[in-house]
Amino acid sequence: MSGAMSGAQYAVEAAGIEKRYGGVVALRGVDVRIREGAIYGLIGPNGAGKSTMFDILCGITKPDTGTVRVLDMDVAGLPAHQVARRGVGRTFQRTAMFGESTVYENLLFASYGSMRHSVAARLLRLPVWRQDMAAFAAKADEVLVTCGLDGLRDQPASSLAYGTQRRLAVAIMLMNEPRVIFLDEPVAGMNENETASFIELMRTVAKGRTIVIVEHDMAAIGALCDEVLVMVDGRPIVNDTPARALKHPEVIAAYLGADDDEPA
Numbered sequence: 001m002s003g004a005m006s007g008a009q010y011a012v013e014a015a016g017i018e019k020r021y022g023g024v025v026a027l028r029g030v031d032v033r034i035r036e037g038a039i040y041g042l043i044g045p046n047g048a049g050k051s052t053m054f055d056i057l058c059g060i061t062k063p064d065t066g067t068v069r070v071l072d073m074d075v076a077g078l079p080a081h082q083v084a085r086r087g088v089g090r091t092f093q094r095t096a097m098f099g100e101s102t103v104y105e106n107l108l109f110a111s112y113g114s115m116r117h118s119v120a121a122r123l124l125r126l127p128v129w130r131q132d133m134a135a136f137a138a139k140a141d142e143v144l145v146t147c148g149l150d151g152l153r154d155q156p157a158s159s160l161a162y163g164t165q166r167r168l169a170v171a172i173m174l175m176n177e178p179r180v181i182f183l184d185e186p187v188a189g190m191n192e193n194e195t196a197s198f199i200e201l202m203r204t205v206a207k208g209r210t211i212v213i214v215e216h217d218m219a220a221i222g223a224l225c226d227e228v229l230v231m232v233d234g235r236p237i238v239n240d241t242p243a244r245a246l247k248h249p250e251v252i253a254a255y256l257g258a259d260d261d262e263p264a
C-alpha cells in the first residue's frame with residue numbers, strides 16, 4: 001500500500017483485520033487509519049470487501065483477527081448498540097425510519113434513548129420530562145434546518161421523495177450527536193439533484209466530525225472525500241486522495257477487470 005497521509009489524531013484505527021465467511025476470505029489483513037475530521041471513502045470493485053470492512057469498523061461485524069478502535073473504543077469487543085450510543089452514527093442502504101410517523105416524530109423516537117425521564121415523569125409532566133423535551137425541541141430545530149427539512153416537519157416520512165428520506169435518515173442520526181458517521185452507499189438511487197444536495201449536506205455535517213463512506217459513485221467520492229482506501233480482493237491497494245488513488249496502476253487494472261464501476 002502507498003501514499004498514506006500523516007496526521008496526529010485518528011478517529012478510526014484498525015490493524016490486521018481478517019475475516020472469512022466459511023471458505024470465502026473477505027479480508028486478508030487490512031489496516032485503516034482515519035484522521036479526525038476527515039471524509040474518508042472505502043472503494044473498490046464488487047466483492048472487494050468494502051462492506052465487510054465498513055461493518056467491522058462500525059462494530060456490526062466482528063473480525064476474526066485484528067483490532068478496531070473508534071474514538072478510542074475497542075469496537076471489536078463491544079456490542080453494536082453500545083458503539084452506537086458512544087458517538088458513532090450510521091446510515092443504512094435501506095432507510096430505517098417510521099414511514100407513517102412525521103419527520104418530527106421520527107426525530108423524537110431517535111432521541112428517546114438519550115432522554116433521562118421515566119414513563120411516570122412523562123405522564124406526570126415532571127420537570128425532568130420538561131427539560132428533556134425542551135432540549136429535544138432545540139436540537140430538532142437545529143437538525144431540521146441543517147438537513148433542509150424545516151418546512152417538512154409535519155409530513156409523514158413515507159410521503160417524502162427518496163432523496164429527502166435519505167436526508168431524514170441523516171437528521172435521525174444527528175439527533176444523537178455522533179462524532180464519527182458511517183454512510184453506507186449514501187447516494188445510491190438518488191437523481192442528480194438529490195446527489196448534489198446530499199453532497200452539500202455532507203460538507204456541512206462534516207464540520208467537526210469524521211465521516212466514513214462506502215460508495216460506488218466515483219463522482220460523489222471525488223467531490224466529497226479527502227482520502228480513500230481502495231480495496232481489491234480483500235486487500236488494501238492504495239490509500240491516498242481520490243484523484244491520485246484512481247490513477248494507481250493496480251486500481252485501474254482492478255476496475256478494468258471488473259464489470260461494474262468505472263474509476264473516473
Ligand SMILES: Nc1ncnc2c1ncn2[C@@H]1O[C@H](COP(=O)(O)OP(=O)(O)OP(=O)(O)O)[C@@H](O)[C@H]1O
Nearest residue numbers: 021024025026044045046047048049050051052053
Ligand atoms: N455474509 C456473508 N456470507 C458469505 N460470504 C460473504 C458474506 N458477506 C460477504 N461475503 C463475501 O465476502 C466477500 C466480500 O464481500 P463484501 O460485501 O464485503 O464486498 P464489497 O466490496 O462490499 O462488494 P459490493 O460492492 O458488491 O457490495 C465477497 O466474496 C462476498 O461474497
